[in-house]
Amino acid sequence: MNARVAETSGRVVVLSGGTGSAKFLRGLQKVSSFTVVANVGDNAWFHGLYVCPDIDTVTYTLAGIADSQRGWGIKGDEFKALGQLKLLGAKDTWFNIGDKDMATHLLRTSLLRDGRSLTEATSIIARSLGVRRWTILPSTDQHVETRIMTAEMGEMHLQEFWVRERGRPTPTGVRYMGSRRARMTEEAARSIASAERIVFAPANPITSIMPILSIGGLRDALHKAKARKLAVSPMVGEGSFSGPAAGLMVARGLKPTSEGVARLYKDVVDAIIVDESDRAQADAIGKMGVSCRLTSTLMRTAGDEERLAKVAMEA
Ligand code: GDP
Numbered sequence: 001m002n003a004r005v006a007e008t009s010g011r012v013v014v015l016s017g018g019t020g021s022a023k024f025l026r027g028l029q030k031v032s033s034f035t036v037v038a039n040v041g042d043n044a045w046f047h048g049l050y051v052c053p054d055i056d057t058v059t060y061t062l063a064g065i066a067d068s069q070r071g072w073g074i075k076g077d078e079f080k081a082l083g084q085l086k087l088l089g090a091k092d093t094w095f096n097i098g099d100k101d102m103a104t105h106l107l108r109t110s111l112l113r114d115g116r117s118l119t120e121a122t123s124i125i126a127r128s129l130g131v132r133r134w135t136i137l138p139s140t141d142q143h144v145e146t147r148i149m150t151a152e153m154g155e156m157h158l159q160e161f162w163v164r165e166r167g168r169p170t171p172t173g174v175r176y177m178g179s180r181r182a183r184m185t186e187e188a189a190r191s192i193a194s195a196e197r198i199v200f201a202p203a204n205p206i207t208s209i210m211p212i213l214s215i216g217g218l219r220d221a222l223h224k225a226k227a228r229k230l231a232v233s234p235m236v237g238e239g240s241f242s243g244p245a246a247g248l249m250v251a252r253g254l255k256p257t258s259e260g261v262a263r264l265y266k267d268v269v270d271a272i273i274v275d276e277s278d279r280a281q282a283d284a285i286g287k288m289g290v291s292c293r294l295t296s297t298l299m300r301t302a303g304d305e306e307r308l309a310k311v312a313m314e315a
Pocket of ligand 1: 022241293298300
């Protein structure tokens with residue numbers, strides 16, 4: 001292991017979404033301990049169960065049980081309960097929940113009903129699955145919901161936009177319902193305040209990172225934090241590696257590029273890691289006061305994930 005990485009491994013905080021973030025975290029697992037401050041904006045109720053897709057993707061990934069091909073859910077899971085729900089005529093069966101995954105949602109929901117916080121429920125589930133060296137914290141214990149405005153169908157939950165409608169409607173705007181009254185958790189506040197390094201994972205800026213930044217107190221906490229703060233760009237050229245980030249960036253009036261991401265984060269990061277093929281954007285990014293580190297940001301193999309994580313620990 002790289003000695004320098006080992007020295008700085010103590011107080012690393014990663015702001016994280018789901019699928020892209022998980023690849024990065026899998027690489028970071030090999031080089032550092034860390035605390036994840038996770039997005040909650042994609043949380044939703046299905047069949048009376050509270051589902052937290054990003055928290056679960058991170059938990060399953062760190063536990064080594066994620067279905068990394070699919071990018072969500074548990075490896076080898078079956079969908080018998082969902083099939084039965086369809087047979088019974090339940091609504092919202094478009095959201096895929098595997099049987100083992102459903103156990104997570106059942107336990108979480110019952111813990112919440114017993115008065116436990118989302119932070120406690122997340123910790124109980126993560127520990128039960130063997131995640132001990134890494135801490136997963138929801139950014140807030142309150143319900144925050146990313147809502148997408150569309151040209152054709154009006155406003156809807158992010159999951160309805162991306163999963164039910166397969167991202168087809170034209171996005172015209174985004175809002176984070178509940179974020180103004182939501183407060184960052186004490187645990188998240190403490191880990192941000194004491195961090196040496198805060199990394200924004202390669203995550204969808206509009207649906208993973210901005211919902212975190214929109215939570216009461218969080219942006220201020222980042223401003224005050226003495227840590228080195230850097231982002232890994234999820235964009236390459238004029239698009240994202242995957243998912244709806246580009247269209248949503250455009251809907252927010254931003255260029256769908258790493259330069260656009262730097263503009264969005266410029267008051268809260270010192271540096272951004274950008275794909276080397278986007279060298280031409282480095283000048284414009286530098287002029288914003290954000291230093292630009294060029295490297296390959298594609299994570300196709302486990303080796304790519306680890307290499308990018310090491311760059312993020314050293315940049
Ligand atoms: P979500 O909550 O499931 O949307 O997941 P995230 O927000 O964590 O991740 C989605 C983002 O990951 C997308 O914007 C992708 O562009 C980005 N992403 C996916 N694969 C890669 C990759 O190999 N490299 C980088 N840099 N970003 C990636």
